[in-house]
Amino acid sequence: MNEHDLVIQRFLDHELSPEERTAFLQAVDANSDLRRRWLNLEMVAVEAAQLPKIVPSAQFLSRLKAQVIPAPPSLLARLCAAVTAHRTLEWNFAGAMAAACVAVVAVAGLLSLKPERIVEVPVTVTPAQTASFGAPSDPKVFVRLILVQPNAQSVSVAGDFNGWNPAQTKLDRTDGGVWTVTIPLKPGRYEYMFVVNGKQWIADPLAAEDAGDGFGSQNAVLDVAI
């Protein structure tokens, strides 16, 4: 780059002082070669700044937003999420039989009335009623886990009680998309999570207690006492 090129560049980049600009313009006036070189380059810069701009269409912007931003959950989706939240109940045999009868009758009745809808029946959870089995030194409590997941293909549970192996404890599907399993547990404190379709790990948002798993998620906590 020679001296002329350098001063033209500095002029185009607005780097000349007022005095230098004056001197440059005087030189341009006196030197036709410098004037020609400057005008050629100046024209390129000016024309480039005036090139027509593409104005994105409203359709493109809508499509762009739809593809980039995840859609907010619809009212229906939020309703489904609320309905499909799982509950954990503890009971003894007598209570289980009574509750099961009531639940079956209630669900069957509701389904017969409104088969196309899933209705969440509020259940009052009383303090855990438990029963001991086996030797006095090795008491166990039968705990029934329930998860409502109408769209799930499989549901299992992994926790401290099964070595966090979801393949070991699978839930059975019943009418209305209710998945259940009853497992005998020794009194103690257990952490667990449900596994839906073999890959989706679900913590229990309604568990009485939860605990961090050390990886940024929360496990449900189950306290089993006699």
Add this chain to the structure above:
Amino acid sequence: MPLDRQDEPSDAQLVASSLAQDQEAFGQLIDRHAAAIVNLGYRMVGNRAEAEDLAQETFLAAYKALSTFRADSKFSTWLYRIAANKCKDWLRVKRPGEGQYDLDADESLDLYVTEDRTPELLLSQQQVAEELERAIQRLPPLYREAFLLKHVEGLSYEEMEEILGINGDTLKMRVYKGRVQLSRELAALNQMR
């Protein structure tokens, strides 16, 4: 890039809202910056449909990496950086030869810049614009990138340094060489007519 208006949330505020799961806020950022990103892409790759795809990739990458955006930088600068990298990636894949352009090989072009006639004397305004569009596409990608950011997008060399991660002297040289080549091509066009 559109300037922040006083009666509207700033880009930084919209970024903060987006991080707080306000999805509409990121939509506003798209509304503000989509045109600039599409235009940069269009003039880098020369095809509107590809430019829109690149804009989509740019905003998708920005959305996913929003938590890494540092507030001490302008959002538009950050977005330009992502877009410029997307364009270069596209050129490497779709036009492999262009991505490896040897800048030094173009030094000799400077020796042939002088022309006898100024282009604007012979070409109409519209013709100049059309020819300039085509000539920009023929620029080596690194010159094209620097020239577009400087003269089409109107950015300062300081902003360009931040976007491209290249020092100002190198950028000035690329811009200058881009101007020289474009000037030469337009002048040569006049000679042919």
